Amino acid sequence: MSQPTLPWMGGCRCGQVRVKVSAPPLMTMACHCTGCQKMSASAYSLSAAIPSEGFEITQGEPVIGGLHGASRHYFCPHCMSWMFTRPEGVDFFVNLRPTMLDDTSWFTPFIETFTSEKLPWAATGAPHSYETFPPYEAFDGLIQDYGAQAAT
Numbered sequence: 001m002s003q004p005t006l007p008w009m010g011g012c013r014c015g016q017v018r019v020k021v022s023a024p025p026l027m028t029m030a031c032h033c034t035g036c037q038k039m040s041a042s043a044y045s046l047s048a049a050i051p052s053e054g055f056e057i058t059q060g061e062p063v064i065g066g067l068h069g070a071s072r073h074y075f076c077p078h079c080m081s082w083m084f085t086r087p088e089g090v091d092f093f094v095n096l097r098p099t100m101l102d103d104t105s106w107f108t109p110f111i112e113t114f115t116s117e118k119l120p121w122a123a124t125g126a127p128h129s130y131e132t133f134p135p136y137e138a139f140d141g142l143i144q145d146y147g148a149q150a151a152t
Helices: 034-040 136-150
Strands: 008-011 018-021 027-031 045-051 055-059 063-068 072-075 082-086 093-096 111-113
Touching: 027 136, 034 045
Parallel strands: 027 111
Antiparallel strands: 008 018, 018 055, 027 045, 045 093, 063 072, 072 082, 082 093
């Protein structure tokens, strides 16, 4: 499915924190790990890897919640919506929760991770599945494949 024209706008549930996306995602994902299940209160969390230079907070100031380690999970300080994550050791993208975007009609997960921890009934329809994370050497190919698919 092709993506809507950039930029994309979005925000938390209460609207106090707003974001702008001006670069297309590198890839979209669903994570089945038990940590994401607990953070999202769902069977999995969804994310879109947005290049850092294409992600901007335009209103409000998110706070760190969830894990307080090297990976930082950012939330609205008022409604506590889990908005995005800055993964440990990765500075070139931000994992935005795509449900924060005003238009989510384009989103489908391209990969799913931690299927080893998924709930037995959970299904995402993602074309690529991994028991944990994809091997590091697979990322370049996955990003290229996602870009080709997103352009159609």
